[in-house]
Amino acid sequence: MRIRPAAPGELPALQDIERAAGAPFRDVGMPDVADDEPPAPDVLERYRRAGRCWVAAGEEDDRPVAYLIAEPVDGALHVEQISVHPDAARRGVGRALLAHAAVRAREEGLTALTLTTFADVPWNAPYYARLGFRTLGEPELTPGLRRIRAEEAAHGLDRWPRVCMRVDVPHSGATIAGVAQ
Numbered sequence: 544m545r546i547r548p549a550a551p552g553e554l555p556a557l558q559d560i561e562r563a564a565g566a567p568f569r570d571v572g573m574p575d576v577a578d579d580e581p582p583a584p585d586v587l588e589r590y591r592r593a594g595r596c597w598v599a600a601g602e603e604d605d606r607p608v609a610y611l612i613a614e615p616v617d618g619a620l621h622v623e624q625i626s627v628h629p630d631a632a633r634r635g636v637g638r639a640l641l642a643h644a645a646v647r648a649r650e651e652g653l654t655a656l657t658l659t660t661f662a663d664v665p666w667n668a669p670y671y672a673r674l675g676f677r678t679l680g681e682p683e684l685t686p687g688l689r690r691i692r693a694e695e696a697a698h699g700l701d702r703w704p705r706v707c708m709r710v711d712v713p714h715s716g717a718t719i720a721g722v723a724q
Contacts, residue, residue: 544636546643549596549610554587557598557610557626564626571664573703582624587612590623597643599627599636611640613647617685619655619709620648632666638674648712655711659691662704676708683709 549557561581569577590596590612598607608631612623622644627637645656658676660667668678684692688707695705 544599544639545602546597546599546639549591549598553607554584556607557587560610560628561626563628597640599640609636609640611644613644615653616687618653619657620644620653622656622658645712653712655709657688657707657709659695659705659707662706668706671708676710679707679709
């Protein structure tokens, strides 16, 4: 896999990845999450133009199989969405995207990666915990994370337990998510 910025013409493919990655939520009793529409092209384009939309692409065909979008929130790079197509799952693709985001965060002087996720879905909070993320308690939530959680609640995502998680961005030469930088 090669991690690189998304190209403008790839945004529909990112939406397809999101839809495919959402399908397994149906199997854990979360059909509304499975059926949720991916970010609109204009939203993805905003992240792309800001330099915060990266894809994992195959070495041979350079087609995206996963993507990550992020934005700075309160001194950290907040992972707004990370999606891996099921055909590319369990190969370290998500971990590589997170490691790439950590490098970019460090380059921007940000101190951590943050994200919000479902607490009890195996490929959500338990996965991120294995990569070194820790669940933040309510008093640790920054104003920006509180705003994000309120938006998620308004979107109906609080029907299932959700958490905010954080991992500090290592210094140059260190590792994050088990991937050397």
